[in-house]
Amino acid sequence: MKTITLNDLGFTSDLKKHQEKNSLESFSVGRVILEHKDRYIVKTATNELESELIGNLRFNAINRSDLPAVGDWVAIAQYDENKALIHAVYPRKTLLERKAVGKLNETQIIATNIDFGIIVQSVNRDFSINRLERYITICNTSNITPIIVLNKIDLINKNELSILLNTIKNRIKNVEVYPISNHTLVGLEKLKSIFLKGKTYCLLGSSGVGKSTLINTLTETNLMETGEISESIDRGKHVTSHRELIVFNNGILVDNPGMREVGMTDNAEGIELTFEQILEISTDCKFSDCNHINEKGCAILKALENGDINEETFANFQKMERERMHYESSLTEKKQQGKNLAKLIRQNKKSRNNNKY
Numbered sequence: 001m002k003t004i005t006l007n008d009l010g011f012t013s014d015l016k017k018h019q020e021k022n023s024l025e026s027f028s029v030g031r032v033i034l035e036h037k038d039r040y041i042v043k044t045a046t047n048e049l050e051s052e053l054i055g056n057l058r059f060n061a062i063n064r065s066d067l068p069a070v071g072d073w074v075a076i077a078q079y080d081e082n083k084a085l086i087h088a089v090y091p092r093k094t095l096l097e098r099k100a101v102g103k104l105n106e107t108q109i110i111a112t113n114i115d116f117g118i119i120v121q122s123v124n125r126d127f128s129i130n131r132l133e134r135y136i137t138i139c140n141t142s143n144i145t146p147i148i149v150l151n152k153i154d155l156i157n158k159n160e161l162s163i164l165l166n167t168i169k170n171r172i173k174n175v176e177v178y179p180i181s182n183h184t185l186v187g188l189e190k191l192k193s194i195f196l197k198g199k200t201y202c203l204l205g206s207s208g209v210g211k212s213t214l215i216n217t218l219t220e221t222n223l224m225e226t227g228e229i230s231e232s233i234d235r236g237k238h239v240t241s242h243r244e245l246i247v248f249n250n251g252i253l254v255d256n257p258g259m260r261e262v263g264m265t266d267n268a269e270g271i272e273l274t275f276e277q278i279l280e281i282s283t284d285c286k287f288s289d290c291n292h293i294n295e296k297g298c299a300i301l302k303a304l305e306n307g308d309i310n311e312e313t314f315a316n317f318q319k320m321e322r323e324r325m326h327y328e329s330s331l332t333e334k335k336q337q338g339k340n341l342a343k344l345i346r347q348n349k350k351s352r353n354n355n356k357y
Contacts, residue, residue: 006045010113010198010252015073015090027075027087031113032068033245040068042076042084043247049084051076057086064109065095070243070254071112071200096142096202110138111202111243111254116194117144120205120214122152123164129171130316133274135204136175137320141270144202147176149191151210154181171313173277182213192218195250202254215255219248271324275317278309 005011009031019025030049034041038058042051051074053067061067066089068074073090096110096117117139121127132148139146148168153161161179168177176194180187195201195218203211216222246253272279278300282290286297295301303309 004045004247007198009043009045009247010200011073012093014093018090019075022088024075024088027077028084029090030074030076030084031245032070032072032074033247035068035070035243040074040086042074042086043245044076047082049076049078049082051084051086053086057088065097065107069109069112070245071114071202073113094142094144096138096144098138110204110256111200111245113200114142114144114202114254115199116201117142117146118149118201118203119146120149120151120203120209120211122209123150123156123161124152126206126209127164129167129312131206132168132172133313133316134320136172137270137274139204139270140273147194147201148172148178149214150177150179151214152181152183153179153186154184171310180214182210182217185217188217192250197249197251200245200252200254203256205256207257211255215246215253218250218253219246221248271317271320275313278314278317281309 006029011029011031015029019029028044030042030044030051032040033043033048038052040051042049058067068086068089072092074086075088075090076084076086078084092112094114095112096114097107098110117135119132119135119139121132127150136146150161150164150168156164165177165179178187178191178194180191182188203214205211243257244255246255281299281303282292284299285292285295286299287295290298290300292298292300300309300314304311304314
């Protein structure tokens, strides 16, 4: 195995300070590159170790976010040739997450300590400007820089590509867009130039958009299995079944299973950053609690009428904001239920103690 440095893995001076402050120097340090239930593969500067949590770390975890995830830095103690115990999880610089699919008020961690979110869409049936805005929002929520990669441009002509790029430009501001083709390799050299050693890039997108093939191209390997294109639906098969962190010469990549749903959590900041123009215009509304439906003096309605705000953009903003508010209210209700339950337990305990006498 090729020897690398901790800096190549993304270890920073802030992590070093945490290590010293919390007396973790006696442990080795590594990064979680693969997670499967309660088992982890941790990569160090010299090895890859099959790892599991010590009991205290597992039993003291209040929820899933307290446990290691792909991208986390951990303090480990090796006890066999290729085995180790995880004794501590280092603080996360960033946490990329979404609303858990099919669960009312839970989040799902996508990856941690990410610097850039590479949002991959193909120009065929997968292309959705609304979904792009969703991915950008979860990146903004996590303080991660979004980058758009428009793949499979060999399937359309130059005029069609120009229309798509203008559509993105008109709806999405201040996000770099890289049109590429894994098949013809057009645009790949320009995309490769953005990668920096020690920085972590998380690939986001639906199944079959070419993420695995892109990883193979960027790393100049055949690390990832790739699926064939189905002629009936013009889409590649879903081949990635887990999250995995891959270190290569020019950076660190995190691959993800394709995501059909990108649900909003209760963090409003990401939506505000993604739809900054809408939020800025809304400050000119006559009423501070304006719903932007039919109120007099509504600056948003005026901007929509004048064409200053794209109607589809505003509709997507409203949908995502409703999701966020619903998640927030459900979370508040869940917390209140937990408080009520705790109160009931305390009352029952007190009643039992009084009955003893």
